[in-house]
Amino acid sequence: MARGLCYHKDGSVRVITNNLKLLVGGVQLRDGVLTVTDVLGRIFTRAGLYVLEMERGYASTIYGAHQYDPMVISAQQPLSWGDPYVDILIALDFDSNPDAKDQPNRDTVLRHGRDLKDGGVLLYDSSTGEIPTGDLERRGVKVFPIPARNIARDELKKDVVKNIIPVGALFRLLEFDADVSLLRGLLEERFLRKGREIVDLNLRAAARGVEVVEGVLAARGWTDAGYRLDALPVDDPRLLIAGNEALAMGAIAGGCRYYAGYPITPASAILEFMEEHLPKYGGRAMQGQNERESIRAALGAAVAGVRSMVGTSGPGLSLKVEEFGVSGVTETPIVIVDTQRAGPSTGMPTKSEQADLFLAAYGGHGEIPRIVLAPATQEECYTMMVEAQNLADKYQCPVFFLTDLNLSEGRKVVPQSFFEQYPVVVDRSTLLREDDLARDGNGYKRFAVTETGISPRLVPGTRGAVFKVSGSEHDERGFVSTDPSIRKAQMEKRFRKMATYLAEDAKPPKVYGDPAGRPVLVGWGSTRPVLLDAQQRLAASGTDVAVMHFTHLWPFNTSAVKPILERAASVISVEQNFHGQLADVIQSYCMVPVTRIVKFNGLPMYVSDITGGVNQILAGEVAVVRVGVEAPVPVKVSEGD
Amino acid sequence: MARGLCYHKDGSVRVITNNLKLLVGGVQLRDGVLTVTDVLGRIFTRAGLYVLEMERGYASTIYGAHQYDPMVISAQQPLSWGDPYVDILIALDFDSNPDAKDQPNRDTVLRHGRDLKDGGVLLYDSSTGEIPTGDLERRGVKVFPIPARNIARDELKKDVVKNIIPVGALFRLLEFDADVSLLRGLLEERFLRKGREIVDLNLRAAARGVEVVEGVLAARGWTDAGYRLDALPVDDPRLLIAGNEALAMGAIAGGCRYYAGYPITPASAILEFMEEHLPKYGGRAMQGQNERESIRAALGAAVAGVRSMVGTSGPGLSLKVEEFGVSGVTETPIVIVDTQRAGPSTGMPTKSEQADLFLAAYGGHGEIPRIVLAPATQEECYTMMVEAQNLADKYQCPVFFLTDLNLSEGRKVVPQSFFEQYPVVVDRSTLLREDDLARDGNGYKRFAVTETGISPRLVPGTRGAVFKVSGSEHDERGFVSTDPSIRKAQMEKRFRKMATYLAEDAKPPKVYGDPAGRPVLVGWGSTRPVLLDAQQRLAASGTDVAVMHFTHLWPFNTSAVKPILERAASVISVEQNFHGQLADVIQSYCMVPVTRIVKFNGLPMYVSDITGGVNQILAGEVAVVRVGVEAPVPVKVSEGD
């Protein structure tokens, strides 16, 4: 795959326009990495460019670890985040790592320099002196040292504006926003109420960044940096939105009015969003005092008739397992969001993984009906959450909504019209109305045995009837019973709901390309973009594969999947976990062998991981490819929990 | 299958000797059902007969529900508990069920009369009047009304001895213990310290039972009841022991010295056993204040170097899920006993089920190595628990020990010599000794990456080294790290332990009969006896099947299983759960289709359930047989949690 600059046949170098990947790195909490990428992301979005920021690089400590935030910027919606290689590296850290004294340079450069493309750009804070970058320059990298920290501290006398200096510098070398209109606009929105001088100071900082860059360009006799970004006309307003934000809005749109969560990375953002906004819609959000209080309170609200949801991540999901059964047997609807992170146990709280499928599908003693969904994109975080709210209501069981850290926190450009125009439906037809009761008189049975398995649900307070609901096995009225025939009838009734779901609501996996006689790449959740990107890249290199992507994972849709996979030449599952959890499920239900490309080292799945893995597998070398280098990162830093 | 009496060709009736099934029923807590069956069980055992008492019939309330306790008695170790049909029914309840006023008889007769074989025996407490038993007598049932409650209250002036009257009566009509030596022996052991008169009173009670029976025999002109039991010479002493007792002793023998549990049916008995006996072996047992305190304290003890165990049932296992991961990542050994009961949620706490396999194998966010064992008999509860203790130590991960309510509480005759002669091995060679440290000096690494995946474990307090152990991902020394290569190495190291286990310790499933070209019945845990019984009965009716029974369930032993099942004509899984959980696992790993006979109505799996199911499946009628009648029990009683 093409690395670095594009060459004309005549060998002259062309400037790459509106198509680049940059990475901003620095010390967590101190160097303002996210401040910089937020400014960049919003401005590029407003400029009509597509921004994709799906890789999260931070540690589970608050201060001092290395943080980085890669960003793809292009004229069209990028297929995926692609590969680790970056065109432009912005290093905000200005001090040397005490564990790398021998290498007098910075974590960011040291860690990501190797991913910098030949002919790329390095922009680093040289406040504590310049660093040897010969090796990079030999690869054609253009290096721009900027003493940002010093400029801010000594010239501008305000440390925080240090973050704007590299922004100005970057804009200059991308020949972007030359009239500073976009930057000024954002700064004014943010700081004007604090006073014009703050805005001006920031603009001066940006200008200083421009000066420094121009100084370097002049000194080196460079005409350009090899990359540029041109603002494009924006048809309709665009949003730069994260998965957590999209799903939280989807919940509100879908009628969720009670939310509870216990803080946990990366689900906390949902709790904070709900605490701030749900009350505006007449709802309530509560920070639980523990994992169980949150889901139990949410179940209580659901028993009272309110659409209710909890959000958590791995460890919190494990602590909620007993409540899965309560929801299942009492037939109380609940949507459970699991923003998957790297486990097991505390694991790697700030790394992304897809390793909770087993827990969602099989977790809990005994057996209950349940639905497991996994959106692939920010858009689906919104639309499928609306769907999840309706499914929970209809099937009166837990509905698991599996995202992962990169999808939940990663940001993507979505047109505002997408949200405005999506037709939201809120269907609560399984709830009994008072007049329904009046009609069928005294005979209300909460757990009536029905064809579909679905029994009309009473909202307590409705005059004319009461329910007796129990986590113990019960008869149709809800009274505890162990009569073997009643038990059998209730178990079968509950599981008939899953047959009904498969018949009426389950969406089959999306298939891209023709699977017949071809290798089929299967995947689920957030990896769809890289799967499709890899499919194209493989096609380009002469390997035609089909892609089958699951968003509706459980109950497994055998009749929709088995016939297709049986026609495939081979099945290769691509997952961010150790076992290939979906692969095991597919083998169980379809009984076709599934080879695997798995990645569980905390890094995102890259296109090259898939193409490389597929080639190995198709070459018959291996049945399982465990992606990941064996070499440790060049800089050692300790980390937290 | 033969029901009722055996007829000579000449049509005359033979008395059945040393081969019968009886059932004692009455009102829970009030009528002393378990007192009677305990007396019977012990005396028959001492008489050299084999007693099998594997069906538990009680409610999850303390008082007032119907309780029953079936018992198989025979000269040889019975193959299994067979079928619901009983030869002798002993009804201790003397009042009528208010919900069955129209039917002036007792719950026990009403519920179990239909299971009484033609020509069987009914013995009931007639204190509140005789009951119409014409329908039974028409089936040749010999009926013995005994006003036991009245005799005790009015003649003997001591209510409690009411329980001994039917014992005397039963012995008389079985022509057993005519000299009362066995009964006297037991009574003296129990009551002599309370005074000779108690013993005599009980003996008088028994004698009154004898008189009443003789009265009936005379009146009816019966020479015998059609059944008799003859005491047999006892080669070596025999024990009547329950699974919980056997596994608790196995744990002590296997070196477990810390036990914690939170009371729950049917695991509480293990806690009580450990609280009483573990201190005698220098150990400690603690009743947790909740499910998590118990497993966390047990893990703490294990971290301190002590072999440690917890016991619970479904709901408690669900609440412990997060700690599975702690054990897995911190590589802290723990044995987790799950005495499975019917779930989900509170479900049916006093009914048996095999529905926690998914939870044990897949429960928990992220992925950890783990071992799942399921003993089939009381003997294996002992021997496999010793094994479990060693496996946990060697592989430093959770070892799940799955019994079920019937196996844990059910009793069986086992020769004492079995326990005395079993060669117990306690192997703690993965623990570091102080001199090991001295040898390899300062370099101790708790999570050293090894070939086997096993890293030598330090007992804190050992001079010369310390450990840093964390539930977060870590480097070899235990310091927190998210370095992708370190993560990959540690994940792979942990899972290499499972490869080592499969190579060195996993026991393949036991295969009975030749699977090649035949249907193979697969099962796990406590159902082995009925599987083998069904195999014989099927053979007798001309259907040859093989049986494959699993005690070592996880990690799944594909290489040992797949080749066998691929040679089979068909695979039929027999499980006490809804899905056929093992069936799903087999399909996932072996990719052979598995049909299922499942039972989840709370009743034990009977031989006729299997033979019937197999015939249906082999006839090609269905792929899944859900055992259980649709008709509710004739008497409605409400029950508790």
Added chain:
Amino acid sequence: MTDGAQTRPAPAKAAAKIWDENAVPRHRIQWCPGCGDFGVLAALKMAVAKLEITPSQTLMVGGIGCSGQIRNYLNGNAFHGTHGGALAYALGAKMANPELQVITLAGDGDTFAIGVENFVHVCRRDPDIVLVVMDNGVYGLTKGQHSPTHGRGIDKEYVLEEDPPPFSPLRLALTAGATFVAQSFSGDPKHAAEIYVQAMQHKGFAFVNDFSPCVTYNKFNTYDWYREHVENIPAGHDPADLGAAWALLDDFDKRGRLPLGVVHAHPRGKKAVKRLPIWESELKDADIKPLLQMFR
């Protein structure tokens, strides 16, 4: 199941009988003869009848244990989830619909052992719900193991971690900030009923610890034992005065007596909240457009 409300209007007289409907018939109740919980059941029925509450307006959340079964022994909506969770379900239900009369009924093991995580925090949150704990000092349903209140009145040393001393539910509630703390005795259902009535009338979390003897597994804290040790709280006591509440507990402890009555009652100022939107009509016109602006 009808709550009877619709078949007949619910005047005070009729009220009492309504509570026997939609319930396990008396003769099928599976508590041991003499179980203290019978007294709690009687008192509870008196209280709801007195307040003329409609069963359909009630939500009872039962704990797991012999005690929790009470939820099915009288009319009214009932929910029952996991062991120790009753208060948390009740909290959520009340937050969702303040119009419901939410009554939590659980055992001492359920509430103070596995459930203490909820008890402490619900005291802080102060939802307007009632909790009646049927305190018998044991885990009845699992056959008599010690609960956190086991050992009440027994004079012994607690020398091992395995065997912790009992604690005082009332003190724990006060420490955690409960705004209504009372104690009753199921041996005196009339008096208990009066206390339940006050608890239901209290605006905020109302905790009643009810001594409800387990005749089968607690042979020490029997009816007679309680009768010898309980003592009504003197008329002069001002429940609104927190200091007085602590002083009262100290005084009773010193004298080896167990107070019956309202120890503390002092409602907190609360913000009134409406029932959360439930019906399509209430949900359909939720406009998320205003939220979108923050992502530009």
Added chain:
Amino acid sequence: MTDGAQTRPAPAKAAAKIWDENAVPRHRIQWCPGCGDFGVLAALKMAVAKLEITPSQTLMVGGIGCSGQIRNYLNGNAFHGTHGGALAYALGAKMANPELQVITLAGDGDTFAIGVENFVHVCRRDPDIVLVVMDNGVYGLTKGQHSPTHGRGIDKEYVLEEDPPPFSPLRLALTAGATFVAQSFSGDPKHAAEIYVQAMQHKGFAFVNDFSPCVTYNKFNTYDWYREHVENIPAGHDPADLGAAWALLDDFDKRGRLPLGVVHAHPRGKKAVKRLPIWESELKDADIKPLLQMFR
């Protein structure tokens, strides 16, 4: 990792330095500059050095949070499991091996929110372990949400269930029966160290609530704020007197002050227990024959 014990004998002088071994080097500690936990770390090292404890004899159990990371910032065995579980692991470890010096180090969220289920019951069980809570009023590691001690010193009404008032860790500990209850301030490590020493010397459960400011997420309870509000417990106070302990807390509360020092210390009579059998040699001749008799 060597504990240094074997490379050199551990005389009092050397002791201090030993505690820097087998630990994350200072410059890699990832607490925010100025985090109160630095003070706790300093105090903890002073205390163990003063008592000349050997690292290999120590077991630190860390909670999950910024605070819990302290376990890796000094020498000694360290364990870290699930959020809220630290005390329960510590309980089991100490029951298994009383010879270990077990120190639990956790945050206020870990201990009083999700971990209160263990805190209350461990106070009752009274194992001979130390708990130092780094109380900063927030969930630091998850970016500053409120913990159960959030709002200390803030004068406001708590009118919604979502927003419960803070509670007092010291009162909760006393109510639950803790035998050693103290408070320290990481802004004064020397004084804190003295209290840790007493806690480690106490025979039984020793709870120290340490005010450890979160400079990043708690802008109200700052060092300065604490300096204005803390006050040493007067010399006259008798920690053995439980009544005096309560009175002292009442008095400080009335005056809007926060006590520093030992509020209560009164060891319970305990049964001495030996380390449980670990080694094959200790386990091999366990004879189960005597148990078999009961099954005949």
